[in-house]
Amino acid sequence: MSSINKVLDTQIELFGVKLDNPIIPASGTFGFGYEFSEYYDINVLGSISLKGTTLEKRYGNPLPRIAECPAGLINAIGLQNPGVDAVINEEIPRLSKVYSKPVIANVGGHSFNEYTHTVAKFNDCDKVFAVELNISCPNVKGGGMAFGTNPETVETLVREIKKVSTKPIIVKLSPNVTDVTLLAKAAENGGADGLSLINTLVGMRIDLRTAKPIISVKSGGYSGPGVFPVAVNMVYKVREKTSLPIIGMGGISSASDVIEMMYAGANAVMVGSLNLVNPYGCKEIIEDLPIEMQKLGINKLTDIIGRAHNV
Amino acid sequence: MILKELTVTSNRKLADGIYEMRFSGASHVRPGSFVEVTVPGFYLNRPFGVGNYENGEITIFYKVVGQGTDKMTEIQVGEKLKVIYELGNGFDMEKATKPLLVSGGIGIAPIYYLAKAFANKGIRPVVVTGFRNAGEVVLEKELAEIADLYVATDDGSKGFHGNPVACVKALDKEWDYYYSCGPMVMMHFLKMYSDKGELSLEARMGCGFGACMGCSIKTVSGYKRVCKEGPVFDAKEVEL
Numbered sequence: 001m002s003s004i005n006k007v008l009d010t011q012i013e014l015f016g017v018k019l020d021n022p023i024i025p026a027s028g029t030f031g032f033g034y035e036f037s038e039y040y041d042i043n044v045l046g047s048i049s050l051k052g053t054t055l056e057k058r059y060g061n062p063l064p065r066i067a068e069c070p071a072g073l074i075n076a077i078g079l080q081n082p083g084v085d086a087v088i089n090e091e092i093p094r095l096s097k098v099y100s101k102p103v104i105a106n107v108g109g110h111s112f113n114e115y116t117h118t119v120a121k122f123n124d125c126d127k128v129f130a131v132e133l134n135i136s137c138p139n140v141k142g143g144g145m146a147f148g149t150n151p152e153t154v155e156t157l158v159r160e161i162k163k164v165s166t167k168p169i170i171v172k173l174s175p176n177v178t179d180v181t182l183l184a185k186a187a188e189n190g191g192a193d194g195l196s197l198i199n200t201l202v203g204m205r206i207d208l209r210t211a212k213p214i215i216s217v218k219s220g221g222y223s224g225p226g227v228f229p230v231a232v233n234m235v236y237k238v239r240e241k242t243s244l245p246i247i248g249m250g251g252i253s254s255a256s257d258v259i260e261m262m263y264a265g266a267n268a269v270m271v272g273s274l275n276l277v278n279p280y281g282c283k284e285i286i287e288d289l290p291i292e293m294q295k296l297g298i299n300k301l302t303d304i305i306g307r308a309h310n311v
Numbered sequence: 312m313i314l315k316e317l318t319v320t321s322n323r324k325l326a327d328g329i330y331e332m333r334f335s336g337a338s339h340v341r342p343g344s345f346v347e348v349t350v351p352g353f354y355l356n357r358p359f360g361v362g363n364y365e366n367g368e369i370t371i372f373y374k375v376v377g378q379g380t381d382k383m384t385e386i387q388v389g390e391k392l393k394v395i396y397e398l399g400n401g402f403d404m405e406k407a408t409k410p411l412l413v414s415g416g417i418g419i420a421p422i423y424y425l426a427k428a429f430a431n432k433g434i435r436p437v438v439v440t441g442f443r444n445a446g447e448v449v450l451e452k453e454l455a456e457i458a459d460l461y462v463a464t465d466d467g468s469k470g471f472h473g474n475p476v477a478c479v480k481a482l483d484k485e486w487d488y489y490y491s492c493g494p495m496v497m498m499h500f501l502k503m504y505s506d507k508g509e510l511s512l513e514a515r516m517g518c519g520f521g522a523c524m525g526c527s528i529k530t531v532s533g534y535k536r537v538c539k540e541g542p543v544f545d546a547k548e549v550e551l
Contacts, residue, residue, distance in 0.1 A: 028523070035521050035539075039312060051524075059527070059534055064515040066525040068355045068379070075517060080524045080534070214515075224354055276518035277349075277356055279395070280314065 008290045009300040012046070012268055014245055015168040015193060017102055017129045019046035019268065022258065022301065023286050026249050026272035027052050027106035027132065027172075028077065032091040037098035039279050044286050048095075049104040049270060050087070052134050055118045057083035067205040067214040072224020072251065072273055074203045076215045079108045079134075084121045092127050102129035104170065109147075112160055120164040131167045133158070136174030136199035148174040148199075151186035158190025168193035170247065175227075175234055176202050184238040195238060196247035196270060198231045224273040225251040232264045239265025239306050253281070255288035259296065265306040312520055313338065317394045320368060322386050327446040328375045329417065330384055331362070334394055337369045342425040343401035343490075343511055343543045346371060347519040349393035350386075353379050356395060358516050358538070360421035360492065369396060372420040372449065398519055399542045402490050402509055404428060410436040411486035411508075412458070413475050413501060415493025416447070421511050422492055423450050430457035437461075437484045441475030441493065444468045459484060476500045491546075499551040506546040512537050 010021040025033070027049040036042050060078030067074040082091065087105075095103070105128045109115040115133070122128045135148035135157065147153055154171070161169055171187035173180055175198040184195055200221025205214045213219070231250025239246060248266030252258060253274045261269050274281035289301075298304055317334035325331050332348075340346070340361050346369060347356035357379055363370035375381050386392070402425050404410075410429055414422040419440050429436045438458040442448050445468035454460045462470035463478040471478040476497060479489075489508030491501055498510045514537040517525035521539035528537055530548045535541065 031522050031524075039520075059529075060524065063526065063528070065527075066355075066515050066517040066523070068353065070354070072354055073517060075523065075525060077524045080527055273354075276523050277354065278314070279312070279518070279520055279522070 007299070008293045009302075010289055010293070012302055014047075014268055015130055019101075021046045021286055021289060022262065022266075022268040023282050023289075024049055024104065024247065024268060024270045025275055025282050026270035027134065029272040029275040032087070033095045033103070034098050036279060040283050042099050043101065044283055045099075045101070046268065047101060047103055047129075048099065049106050049132055050091070051081055052079045052106045052108045053081050053084050053087045053118060054079055054108050055084055055114045057081070057086070062216040064214055064216055065220070067220065069203065069205060069222060069224065069226065071226030072222055073276070074205060074215060074220035074222050075200070076217050076220030078217070084118045088121060088125050092125060096127055103127055104130050104132050106132045106134055106172075108134040112157060115157060116160055116164050119161050119169070123166045128167060130170055130194070131165060132170040132172050132196055133161065134172050134199070136172050136176075148172075148183065149177050151182050154183055154186040155190040158187050158192050162191040170194040170196050172199055173197040173238075174199050175230060175250075180234045181237050181241045184242055188242055188244055192244065194245040194247065195242070196249060197238060198227070198234050198250045201227055201230065223251065225253050227251045228253075228257060232260060235261060235266050236264040236308060239309060255285050255292035258285060258289060259292060259298070259304065262301065262304050263306070263308040265309065267305055312395060313397050314393065314395045316391045317369070319386055319388055319390045319392060322384070322388060324384075325372070325449045329447060329449055330373050330375070332371050332373065332383065332386070334369045334392070335367055337364070337367060337394070337396055340364045340369055340396050341401035342404070342428045343421050344397055344399050345519070345542060347395040347398060348383075350379050350382055352382060355517065356393075356519060358398075358519050360418075360511065360542070361396070361424055362420035363424050363427065369394070372417060372423075374417040395519065399538060400540065402511070402543050404432070406509070407486075407488035407490070408434075409485055409487045410434065411479070411484070411489040412436050412438045413479055413489055413491040413493070414439070415441045415475055415497040416443070418491070418493035418511070419450060420492070422490065423454060425490055426454060426458050435459065437482065437486055439463060439475045439478050439482070441465070441478065441497065442469075474500075476504060480504060495551055502546045502551060508546045509543050510546050510549060511543045512541055512549070514538070
């Protein structure tokens with residue numbers, strides 16, 4: 001293992017920041033990070049995307065918020081979080097004690113004002129090197145995905161946010177659209193510095209005994225290995241239309257999935273659902289990555305970004 | 312939290328729809344803590360209260376309620392399953408000198424282990440277990456050896472005729488603190504009768520270790536995760 005690590009280069013770069021590897025736990029599956037430091041040294045992670053944060057504290061949706069699916073799960077948490085001030089003053093300092101690298105803040109909202117105010121609060125937070133805009137959460141009424149499915153709204157929102165933010169802005173795209181590349185271009189036109197995709201697919205499960213939807217708010221977001229091919233396709237299609245950095249996600253569960261996603265055009269990846277079924281999932285992928293690279297004759301991970309487009 | 316592949320040493324039916332599964336290869340687990348079991352072919356791990364720990368073996372008691380638990384009945388002795396154990400907080404045994412333990416249905420699992428833990432400390436607890444009918448009664452003989460046991464059935468086909476809370480109200484035994492696990496409605500009425508106790512809650516979980524916020528509940532001191540700050544809560548703290 002150690003001899004492999006010396007030869008093979010897993011380092012990538014996002015917005016001028018060098019990450020030791022492209023593995024980033026996805027927002028909403030890793031809390032504020034420090035919880036996982038009870039299980040292993042989280043400094044092995046490339047970075048962390050923090051739990052979705054809103055201007056004010058939010059409880060989220062009633063229970064049940066989780067329904068199992070073949071190859072994944074539906075969640076409808078509803079952006080439970082302590083609010084941006086508590087995130088900056090309490091959660092991030094707590095994370096900084098156990099994690100030395102820069103992180104990505106993730107911001108959700110219900111209005112242009114809420115988004116701009118929340119994003120601007122991170123300007124003075126040195127621990128945060130980029131802000132991921134969640135305009136694609138299917139679990140928030142009158143917000144979230146409502147912003148992310150209309151190209152004009154996306155462009156205007158991103159432009160407004162860029163005016164007030166000093167951090168690179170990553171726009172997280174929804175797969176629940178006819179053509180994801182239109183939204184990607186709209187984000188780019190608004191001034192986005194990067195894109196992350198895909199958020200969850202809207203889904204529903206119904207209890208066979210009661211005939212009622214299992215999730216309290218009926219629908220939720222489907223994620224897990226079942227969505228991986230959908231995500232690979234969308235990353236591939238978006239890569240054809242933009243040279244912005246792309247963080248690929250959707251069902252990634254192994255080092256080979258990471259490589260496949262990078263072949264499609266991702267500069268880095270986020271790992272989500274896997275964290276919920278295997279708390280050591282990200283660590284295991286990071287350990288397996290050099291082994292998988294060696295098998296495939298890859299010396300430098302950045303060499304393979306978008307390779308599927310050039311063969 | 313410990314994640315390990317454990318070997319199934321027993322998987323048998325105890326009563327109507329109720330099964331016992333044992334795993335070897337585990338280290339000690341606390342009464343009131345829970346485990347997450349990976350069931351082959353299913354994505355999410357399944358949470359179960361620990362029903363016993365003895366000689367390196369964890370026991371769970373499970374009720375067949377869906378496809379996952381139905382599949383579990385087919386698991387053979389000798390199979391290895393990924394199990395995450397030592398999850399959650401557990402019961403605080405220091406609070407009682409004369410403990411009363413109250414269970415409803417499959418909620419008997421953590422109550423049985425707690426009764427054994429009290430017995431090991433030389434304390435003989437009062438235990439009230441409730442079931443729908445005589446066909447679902449489990450662990451009667453085992454509990455009667457270590458506790459003053461009262462069995463209640465909803466239809467009166469065995470023991471006290473009525474729910475376990477009604478049985479508690481009719482008790483002539485002295486107790487100073489209770490521990491309970493069972494259906495929400497049962498624990499709601501138990502709390503109305505007395506809030507001097509601890510309740511072990513159940514929830515549909517995503518992860519089981521605090522990452523997804525899938526099981527957050529309202530408490531008097533803010534929102535808490537059943538899997539992380541619980542599953543055992545002070546009865547005064549939770550809003551049922």
